[in-house]
Amino acid sequence: MKADEVVDMFRHYRHDLLNDIQLIHGYASMGNLDKIKDKLQDLLQKTNEERRLTNLKCPHFTLWLMNFNAQYENIRLSYKVLIQEDLSTFDLTLYATCQEIIQILHNYSSKEKLYNGELILFNEGEPKVKLTFDGAFRNLEECRQKLKKQEYVETIEVKEEKLSVLFAF
Numbered sequence: 001m002k003a004d005e006v007v008d009m010f011r012h013y014r015h016d017l018l019n020d021i022q023l024i025h026g027y028a029s030m031g032n033l034d035k036i037k038d039k040l041q042d043l044l045q046k047t048n049e050e051r052r053l054t055n056l057k058c059p060h061f062t063l064w065l066m067n068f069n070a071q072y073e074n075i076r077l078s079y080k081v082l083i084q085e086d087l088s089t090f091d092l093t094l095y096a097t098c099q100e101i102i103q104i105l106h107n108y109s110s111k112e113k114l115y116n117g118e119l120i121l122f123n124e125g126e127p128k129v130k131l132t133f134d135g136a137f138r139n140l141e142e143c144r145q146k147l148k149k150q151e152y153v154e155t156i157e158v159k160e161e162k163l164s165v166l167f168a169f
Contacts (some may be wrong), residue, residue: 003065006063020042024036024166025085037102045060049080054161055084056083056085056087056088057087058102064095065077065119070145074106074112074115074153075102075114078118079119081119082121083121083123087127094129097129097151097167097169098129098131101131101165101167104146104147105137108138109137109138109151110137113136115135116134117131119131128139128168128169129165129167131164131165132163133164134162135161137163144156147165154168
């Protein structure tokens with residue numbers, strides 16, 4: 001990642017953080033303690049998730065994931081890290097595989113729709129990632145075939161307008 005891209009990522013990060021702080025300030029000015037507690041809890045949960053992500057020691061994957069929502073106009077991605085291991089040996093593979101899968105999904109997405117996704121990183125004897133997206137993708141069978149060709153993909157599930165891809169390393 002180039003220096004200007006890192007600065008841009010920090011700009012987006014700061015923007016989001018200031019939005020959260022402004023909401024908390026607004027709730028405080030209205031005396032709405034319950035909303036303040038909820039928003040602070042959300043903020044603490046987000047920072048704890050970021051800590052777990054950075055503790056994986058996967059700098060390429062971490063930068064890609066933390067910058068994700070600024071890169072795609074019609075795809076939003078949240079994440080959960082349910083693993084507490086040093087995955088540095090998987091960093092570039094994790095980064096490249098996620099990037100390739102997202103690019104395939106992006107190619108089959110509709111630009112007029114917003115796709116909300118979640119990435120869950122966990123361990124079942126080996127590190128695994130489950131990507132799940134809400135929304136209907138175009139040419140679903142063709143999309144599924146392209147996903148199946150990816151090296152680490154184990155399963156692809158489609159239920160109504162929910163698509164899940166599971167891959168392991």
